[in-house]
Amino acid sequence: MGEALAGRRRWIWAAAAVVVLALIVFGVVRAMGADAKEEPEAATTVAVDRGAVTAEVATTGTVQPAQTRSLSFAVEGTVESVSVRAGTTVTAGQVLAKVDDTDAAEAVDDAQDSLDDAEDALEEAQDNAGKASTTTTTCAANVPAAYTPPSSTPTPTPSPTGTTSPTTTRPTTAAPTTSPTRSAPASTPPKTTAPTRGGTPTGGAPAGGGSGTCSGNNSGGSNNSGGGMQQGGGGDAVLSAEQRVIQARTTLENAEDALAGTTIKAPIAGKILTVSGKVGSQVSAGNAFITLADIYDMQISAAFPEADSDRLALAQKAVVTLADRAGDEFKATVVQVDPVGTSDGTMVRYGVLLAFDTAPEGLLVGQSASVRVTTGAKEEVLRVPSTAVHDVSGDQGTVLKNGSRTKVVVGLRGDQYTEITSGLADGDEIVRSW
Incomplete structure (x- = not known):
């Protein structure tokens, strides 16, 4: 057993020696390679040429209807019928919803009755005014047509030579009597007495201004002034009657508008976006009940970063791509650029509206779209790749030509x-590029 343990230890030491030797060899090789110099890559060059230069800005947006209408009832009431729901496509003039019109119809009838009464009163006032005018004409006819009031200037005293002062001309059809003249000596021609300074002629028409009373005068007076007063009163009565008719007509028009407002009709063709009530619900006048969108004239609403906004302008051309139509590009035109930006807390963006040159069919309200707007384009100009120009400041830049920088x-x-x-x-x- 001791020999086995000794053999295992020899194997461990041998493995450790191999690892150390490998590390030493790796260090030597790396040190030798550190002094070697790598061959530099040859810089890629390009020739200056002529061609088109196009500048674009890009962002994403959504497809929106060009116009959206919020429709409401003109009167409050109970919803009687709803003919559409969200997503329904409608035509212009189509009935969409109604409320109970009983009260509105009664108001129209009452307004029509009031107008009829006012028109009858006006006709009566005009007839009375016409009679008063006829009476005044009759009174005026009683005054002598050829009567001319005499001059109030006294007649001068006759001169010693016998020449007399001019006499006052009297009417030829009136004044049956004349004032008596004073007889003069035989050698002096008779003279005519001049009228007094008070203006009353010594002869001519009577001071009353007519012969007898006005025939047919119903005003209660005995001279011409009575007829004049009746004419003025008749004019006031006609004016009051006319004002009453105008007011009655205005009331009738308002009542008819209210009756028409009990029904909501589609002002344009489009698609219903929302319906905020149902049959039996109570609605108030002026509150939006139905939202209608014009889906036949769609636009793209987009927002561009502040850095790109200064290059945007009306009538610039753009290309739009839609997520559900991969590979298709649709031409559009910038129709609005917001003058004021909005901030989301990190970036300021400016809204832009673009109109399709030819809108594709089947567009969905709110679907996403990618937008590229061409902010500038030139043809056949001297150009270089944009990556070749550095240190741009204003209209100055630097390129690398023949190993040196060229402005x-x-x-x-x-x-x-x-x-x-x-x-x-x-x-x-x-x-x-460098």
């Missing part, structure tokens, strides 16, 4: 190529 002026920077406007020539060899 260049850059133009449009794309994902694959960068435009070079100065510093290189077509065919120059530069390092692709």
Whole structure:
């Protein structure tokens, strides 16, 4: 047994010696290789050429309807019928839901009766005003048409030469009597007495302004002023009646609108997104009951990081891919860029809306989409791979040409190529990446 134990120990020591020897050999080999120099890889070069340079920004978004309508009843009441549910496709003008319209119909009938009464009152007021106008015309006809009030200026005293002052012209159809004239000496022609300064003529039409009373005057007066007062009162009555008719018509229109508002109809063709009630439920006026989306005019809603937002603009072209249509690309156009960004606590993003140039059929509201917007593009310009340009500041950059750094002026920077406007020539060899 002692010999077996001694043999086992010899094997252990032999194994340990082998391990130590292997470590020594590995150290020697590594030390010898440390002094050897590795051959450097040859740098990959590329020739400067001409071609297209395109700049794009990319993000993800969702497909949304271009417009969504929240539909409600115009009156409160009990839901009488609901003809649709979420997901139903409807046409414009289709009836979607109704509430009990008994009270609204009665209100329309009452408003129509009030309008009829107001129109009858207006017609009566206009008839009375017409009669008053006829009475006034009759009174005016009693005044002599050719009567002209005499001048109140006194007639001057005749001159010694015998010339008389002009006499007042009297009407030819009125004034049956004249004021007596004073006789003058035989050598002096007779003169006509002038009217007094108070304006009452010594001859002519009577001071009453007419011959007798107004025929047919029902105003209670005995002169023309009575007819004028009746005409003014008639005008006020017509105006009040007209205002009553206008108010009654407005009430009727409001009642008819309320009756129409007991039924919800689809204003556009689309798909029902939500229905917030059922038959028998109570609804309030103005509260959204049905949400309708226009699925025939879909858009993509996306949000871009702040670093890309300054390159976005209206009418830029984009390419959209959908998760359920792998391999298909759809063209779109930027139609809106939000001027104010929103922050999620870590990054500020700016919302963008894109419209399909030709929308595919069967789009789903809310489905995901990948978006690439072309923010710049140039054709047949001097270009180099974007990985070859370093130390870019403004429009200045650096490339590695013939083993040395060369300054260049850059133009449009794309994902694959960068435009070079100065510093290189077509065919120059530069390092692709360094």
